[in-house]
Amino acid sequence: MTGFRLDKGGLIDRKAPLYFTFDGRAFTGFAGDTLASALISNDVHLMGRSFKYHRPRGVISAGSSEPNALVELREGARKEANTRATMIELHDGLVAKSQNHWPSLEFDIGALNSLASAMFVAGFYYKTFMWPKSFWEKIYEPIIRKAAGLGNASKEADPDKYEKAYAHCDLLVVGSGPAGLIAALMAARSGARIILADESSTLGGSLLNENEEIGGMSGHAWAIGVIGELGSKSNVTLMPRTTIFGWYDDNIFGAVERVNDHVLEPSPYEPRQRYWRIMAKRAVMATGAEERPIVFGGNDVPGVMTAGALRTYANRYAAAAGKSVVVFTNNNSGYRTARDMNAHGVHVEVIIDSRKEPNVDAGGVPVIRGGAIVNVRGGKRVSGVELADHRMIPCDAVAMSGGWSPIVNLMCHRGAKPKWDERIAGFVPPDVGDRFVAAGSAAGRMLLSECLADGARAGTLKGKTPAIPKCRDEAFAVTPLWWVKESTGKAFVDYQNDSTAKDLPLAAQEGYRDIELAKRYTTAGMATDQGKLGNVNAIAILAEATGRTMDQVGTTTFRPYYTPVSFGAIAGPFVGHHFQPVRKTPLHDWADELGAVFVETGLWMRSSWFPQAGEDWLASASREVLATRERVGLCDVSTLGKIDVQGKDAAEFLNRLYCNTFSTLDVGKARYGLMLREDGIVFDDGTTSRLAADHFLMTTTTANAARVMSHMEFCHQAHWPELDVQYVSVTEQWAQMAIAGPKARATLQKIVDKVTLDDTGFPYLAAKEISILGGMTARLFRISFSGEHAYELAVPADYGNLVARSIMQAGEEFGITPYGIEALSIMRIEKGHVAGGELNGTTTAGDLGLGKMMSSKKDYIGRMMAAREGLTDKNRQCVVGIRPFDAADKIRAGSHILKKEDAPSMAADQGYISSVAWSPMLNMWLGLALLSNGRERHGEVVKIFDGVRKIHMFGVICDPMQYDRENKKLHA
Amino acid sequence: MLIKCPHCGTRPVEEFTFNGDASIQRPTSNDPATMDQWFDYVYLRDNPKGRFDEYAHHSSGCRAWLVVTRDTQTHEIFNVVTARDYAKKRVAS
Numbered sequence A: 001m002t003g004f005r006l007d008k009g010g011l012i013d014r015k016a017p018l019y020f021t022f023d024g025r026a027f028t029g030f031a032g033d034t035l036a037s038a039l040i041s042n043d044v045h046l047m048g049r050s051f052k053y054h055r056p057r058g059v060i061s062a063g064s065s066e067p068n069a070l071v072e073l074r075e076g077a078r079k080e081a082n083t084r085a086t087m088i089e090l091h092d093g094l095v096a097k098s099q100n101h102w103p104s105l106e107f108d109i110g111a112l113n114s115l116a117s118a119m120f121v122a123g124f125y126y127k128t129f130m131w132p133k134s135f136w137e138k139i140y141e142p143i144i145r146k147a148a149g150l151g152n153a154s155k156e157a158d159p160d161k162y163e164k165a166y167a168h169c170d171l172l173v174v175g176s177g178p179a180g181l182i183a184a185l186m187a188a189r190s191g192a193r194i195i196l197a198d199e200s201s202t203l204g205g206s207l208l209n210e211n212e213e214i215g216g217m218s219g220h221a222w223a224i225g226v227i228g229e230l231g232s233k234s235n236v237t238l239m240p241r242t243t244i245f246g247w248y249d250d251n252i253f254g255a256v257e258r259v260n261d262h263v264l265e266p267s268p269y270e271p272r273q274r275y276w277r278i279m280a281k282r283a284v285m286a287t288g289a290e291e292r293p294i295v296f297g298g299n300d301v302p303g304v305m306t307a308g309a310l311r312t313y314a315n316r317y318a319a320a321a322g323k324s325v326v327v328f329t330n331n332n333s334g335y336r337t338a339r340d341m342n343a344h345g346v347h348v349e350v351i352i353d354s355r356k357e358p359n360v361d362a363g364g365v366p367v368i369r370g371g372a373i374v375n376v377r378g379g380k381r382v383s384g385v386e387l388a389d390h391r392m393i394p395c396d397a398v399a400m401s402g403g404w405s406p407i408v409n410l411m412c413h414r415g416a417k418p419k420w421d422e423r424i425a426g427f428v429p430p431d432v433g434d435r436f437v438a439a440g441s442a443a444g445r446m447l448l449s450e451c452l453a454d455g456a457r458a459g460t461l462k463g464k465t466p467a468i469p470k471c472r473d474e475a476f477a478v479t480p481l482w483w484v485k486e487s488t489g490k491a492f493v494d495y496q497n498d499s500t501a502k503d504l505p506l507a508a509q510e511g512y513r514d515i516e517l518a519k520r521y522t523t524a525g526m527a528t529d530q531g532k533l534g535n536v537n538a539i540a541i542l543a544e545a546t547g548r549t550m551d552q553v554g555t556t557t558f559r560p561y562y563t564p565v566s567f568g569a570i571a572g573p574f575v576g577h578h579f580q581p582v583r584k585t586p587l588h589d590w591a592d593e594l595g596a597v598f599v600e601t602g603l604w605m606r607s608s609w610f611p612q613a614g615e616d617w618l619a620s621a622s623r624e625v626l627a628t629r630e631r632v633g634l635c636d637v638s639t640l641g642k643i644d645v646q647g648k649d650a651a652e653f654l655n656r657l658y659c660n661t662f663s664t665l666d667v668g669k670a671r672y673g674l675m676l677r678e679d680g681i682v683f684d685d686g687t688t689s690r691l692a693a694d695h696f697l698m699t700t701t702t703a704n705a706a707r708v709m710s711h712m713e714f715c716h717q718a719h720w721p722e723l724d725v726q727y728v729s730v731t732e733q734w735a736q737m738a739i740a741g742p743k744a745r746a747t748l749q750k751i752v753d754k755v756t757l758d759d760t761g762f763p764y765l766a767a768k769e770i771s772i773l774g775g776m777t778a779r780l781f782r783i784s785f786s787g788e789h790a791y792e793l794a795v796p797a798d799y800g801n802l803v804a805r806s807i808m809q810a811g812e813e814f815g816i817t818p819y820g821i822e823a824l825s826i827m828r829i830e831k832g833h834v835a836g837g838e839l840n841g842t843t844t845a846g847d848l849g850l851g852k853m854m855s856s857k858k859d860y861i862g863r864m865m866a867a868r869e870g871l872t873d874k875n876r877q878c879v880v881g882i883r884p885f886d887a888a889d890k891i892r893a894g895s896h897i898l899k900k901e902d903a904p905s906m907a908a909d910q911g912y913i914s915s916v917a918w919s920p921m922l923n924m925w926l927g928l929a930l931l932s933n934g935r936e937r938h939g940e941v942v943k944i945f946d947g948v949r950k951i952h953m954f955g956v957i958c959d960p961m962q963y964d965r966e967n968k969k970l971h972a
Numbered sequence B: 001m002l003i004k005c006p007h008c009g010t011r012p013v014e015e016f017t018f019n020g021d022a023s024i025q026r027p028t029s030n031d032p033a034t035m036d037q038w039f040d041y042v043y044l045r046d047n048p049k050g051r052f053d054e055y056a057h058h059s060s061g062c063r064a065w066l067v068v069t070r071d072t073q074t075h076e077i078f079n080v081v082t083a084r085d086y087a088k089k090r091v092a093s
């Protein structure tokens, strides 16, 4: 062996050397290596520091349960923190850095925490940093934040793509070890649609790591044969590099496929990762078993790892974790490691077996029976072990095995709890029905022949289970040893969070006897590895400390995700401008041509103002208001919800939806409507027009368009299915624009066909289908939000821009001006029309001054509850107008209103300002407010209190309508 | 969770919006004496463990309001009918 790379064997490609760096140092590995195996083969064991004590740490495992060897992978925008070196496939140019240390991995100041460890016992966060309170923000928190935390995230945007995908299958097999492979094979041969997924880069599971014999060949050769057959079948989808991370209702599984994590940069045509939802008729959990560490002094020194990991590095990666190995075991797994290492020519010093009388083939390695390690010597690398009988044995690697835990996580994701099985000293999965079954060691069957038989059974969807190939079994026997109490060094239960064996009895002593509480108190099981290695040990130690059985203590709750899932995968392609769709109105291009500034309202882009050179928003909006009120303006109102309602019972339906009556509306007329919620609060408002006896066109506010539609569907289908009425949203089908101002009529007259727009031909509130521009269908409504003589014109959406341009042309001689929603808002406040600030989910029709609209002659949604005492109280806050007492003052929305003599504080609160605008007509700030008993208080001088800015001023309450109070302009 | 819409077939739960207990019925009287019934209808809801009739709107599908009968503990779905049929059956019974 040269260095720590074995001369032969392993599933690495020695003809394909790969160059990579770790902490800036250059190394070489081979194709087939993981970052961990490549580092081990280069004699690098120190890969990180622990979270609390900053202890030097190396790998413990060879798989996804790894708690220690977490690194920052890649650089710049692609940097990813907390990736497990054991799962990173080595590739040329790979760059990785250790984390959780300062200033360097070799020398770390935080390790001083270890010396002050008395301070850092379980619950130390809750105890130490409680007092004095003022210290928390300024002193404790910044120190903890600097010293703690794992890797650093990149602050740049992720340049890679992620996808979401869906799959359906007859059988999903999770895990491709012996049980998974044979299950997939049996099912595939029956023609069923199979998905076989495995988190590893290569299918084969434990057959890649262990020396097995199946069907007269090596386990690996058998696996290659099966995978070959599966791969040749069109009904089979093989998914390596895919973690099934969760099991959900209806046998739906979540998965992440790491499509391009194993290359330097993904191809521009492929995602980095794919987030799958797999709908499986049936599924097999063949996830295998996880080897547990033993809790003994120094069980975290780099060079100590699980026995299975040590032989995996040798068997699969041809990497020797040391030149002289000590094995510490309470079951047969340690012997297997000893024999395998021997076969690879690595010296095994001794097997320390905690059992008194094991009878296992040790392959000639000496065995100390009934022994235990109390401490491991060495700081950044194992140099020897101390035994309970004070013997000291030099070595540079320790293989430990505390037994095997079936990987039951997925089957427990929907609430079922695993059961303790004394025979294997492990929790076995619950019975969750025949749509999801466990097979192999995941089901607690620890012999290879049992795994094959179990897998074959699970994969036989119909008929008799075929015979399985002959194989060689490795005997399984375990006698629990959880914690070497004589340990002299720190004995870790949870590596990443630095929870020690002593923390759990302490938690129990302080009253945290429940495993869920003990977990949070000691933080055991709360790290990124979610206690995959440490949880069962923690349960056992807590059970012993509290005199309970394993089942009585039970496990903590298993939740998705099985291993960490990146935010990129969860977000999928829905980032940046794909995050949500952009809704452009049919007049968008027209507004854009005229230099509109757009504002997002929900998904909509609305033209907000149309600035000329040098204007800010207020100057622009003020000019637009003046132009509209003096001449004529054109505004895009296409975003209002439009619902076409037809049928014999259309009028009756509207009567029941709105608090006012629509059955009395004449054909060809529009009426303002107010809709309540069933609890009597105002829901929405808008104008509804009757186009024919059985045909109405409703409009809703922009914000509530979708909600009103759902509400109508609910009311009709659930309450009144007998009504003969149909309705459909036509918001997208019609462009709608307001033409307002003294010259609106003259402007429009130039583009309409035939109709004369005088008070006889088209009176106030007329609503008719007409034609414009020599034959284009249009709908014209004489309604006004601005208070001016105004119209709304609707045309088929595709003609929106053309018609808007035509109106601009027609109005040119009158000085037509486009106006945006800022100007619209100013004008509605000047006129005292309520909008979002007042229709805010707390106000009644009465509060809005619209109480008279509520019919007493019919039932409608909200009628009964609106009559409740609290909703009709005269002291309720109702809509009023408000102005500053000193016209030079600026009032702000959100300010509160007090009696003028009251001290500025919320204690004397009487209401608040809901909307404000600078009125270019009145040359001052105006507002609408909700004020207690407000209608009786017009003329009252009040105090306006802005608690955020800590300012107050005087104001005057007035009628909400502050401009053109006689509505002369509306009817001009 | 998957819901079998009578119009669209089996669809993922994300396509649906929920609106609570379907077994309660909107009162029809506007007599002030019925205020207690109205109060119950608008505000009071049971939170049963087990079988539960629940309104579900196939809002990203056919737009039908459905009544899904589901076990609130296991999420097993026993039956799905349209709210329209549910309401008509209620009137008939």
Ligand SMILES: [Zn+2]
Residues within 6 Å of the ligand: B005, B006, B007, B008, B009, B058, B061, B062, B063, B064
């Ligand atoms: Zn549907």
